[in-house]
Amino acid sequence: MKDAPMYIPNLDDMLAARVRIAPHVHRTPVLTSSFLNELTGAELFFKCENFQKAGAFKVRGASNAVFGLSDEQAAKGAATHSSGNHALSLSYAAGRRGIPCHVVMPRTAPQAKKEAVIAYGGKITECEPSTSSREEVFARVQEETGADFVHPYNDPRVIAGQGTCSAELREQVEGLDAVIAPIGGGGMISGTCLTLSNLAPEVEVFAAEPEQADDACRSFRAGHIIADDAPVTVADGLKVPLKDLTWHFVSHHVTDILTASEQEIIDAMRLTWARMKIVMEASSAVPLATILKNRERFAGRRVGVIITGGNVDLDRLPWMES
Incomplete structure (x- = not known):
């Protein structure tokens, strides 16, 4: 008996999700930092899902x-x-x-x-x-x-919901050249691809991943899913592998997947806390870490950076342990 064909969510699904979830979520703010702009050479626009209900885009x-x-x-x-x-x-x-x-x-x-x-x-x-x-x-x-x-990411309903984040970002910031978000299982990246490929196909989508949990990056280079079972990284939200539905979006719409070391992630997290005065998770720091590591890819560009969450154990901050 064959499996049912995979349902790939579309723009109508995302638009319906915006209406359905509106009473239950925040339209999160976009923050900027002149210090981080100067440091990276890019104009960065941080979509703050750390201020979302339940503290995360999910x-x-x-x-x-x-x-x-x-x-x-x-x-x-x-x-x-x-x-x-x-x-x-x-x-x-x-x-x-x-x-x-x-x-x-x-x-x-x-x-x-x-x-x-x-x-x-x-x-x-x-x-x-x-x-x-x-x-x-x-x-x-x-x-x-x-x-x-309700799968954490390999679910068309979930991906359609995550796509509402970049729909808001596009309305809040004009003239974006690129959007970058963390990638674990790929739910946020898939939602971002879904929305931007339909509404703003000129905007490039980048994914950011820890070097110690880089299965999405290796999958992207190989052209098929490579899954790690139990990677170890400070970015605890990015340990899970891609699945068939998220792989569809990653393989068709992502421009590149960039990686950062554990120390680079911790440094970017601490820098954001210190300069922007916001609480964010280690997973959320991976995009900035990769921008700092690949300045030439983003210099002179208007880049949306999705801060995916702010649920942190305040008694175990990573720079206390590094």
């Missing part, structure tokens, strides 16, 4: 999925596996709709994110910090609950 996709469920399916709840931001975002959305939320999280996930899931009403089942363990434990939870599986 609430966009999660809300689109949850509020798109039929009443019959919603009664059984929503379920997912996630290292953090999607988990707490789905818990937030489910709480807004008043339905159960079941989350499988690695036992090593940041405590701040676990506490946020619980605060939003999510029920956590822990797994080992590997993709294989995560998927195995999740299969058991879903079988027991019958809840609707």
Whole structure:
């Protein structure tokens, strides 16, 4: 028996998502920094999803999925596996709709994110910090609950929701030459590609990835998905591999995938905290780290930089440990 053909979300899906999620998400601000512009030689426009509901962009996709469920399916709840931001975002959305939320999280996930899931009403089942363990434990939870599986990124509803971020950015900043965002599983990058390829095809899309979790970069160079099971990086939100749906967008629409070392990521995170006075995650610092490393690619250009989240364990900041 053949699998059903993959549904690829389109512009209409993104536009419908904007309407559906509008009561449940923020239209986040865009900030600039003359210091960082001078340092990089580019005009940088930071789309601050760290100020989003639940502290991360993932609430966009999660809300689109949850509020798109039929009443019959919603009664059984929503379920997912996630290292953090999607988990707490789905818990937030489910709480807004008043339905159960079941989350499988690695036992090593940041405590701040676990506490946020619980605060939003999510029920956590822990797994080992590997993709294989995560998927195995999740299969058991879903079988027991019958809840609707909202994949953290390989879900057309989620990608359509994430695409609303760059739709806002395009309205907030005129004349963008490029947009760069972190890449783990590729949900934000896919949503960005979906929106910009339709509404602003002249804008280049770059993805930024840790050197120690560079499976997307290696996949991009090889022309097929290469998946790592359990990479180790300070950017905890970027440890997961691409899947077929996100690979479609990455392989068709991304200009390049750039990488940064652990120290470069930590330095960029600290620099943003110090200069812009905003709390952002290590995963969110990867784009700036790659811009600083590849100044010649961005000099003289107007670049949108998506800060994907701000859920940080304040007792374990990475420069305290490096």
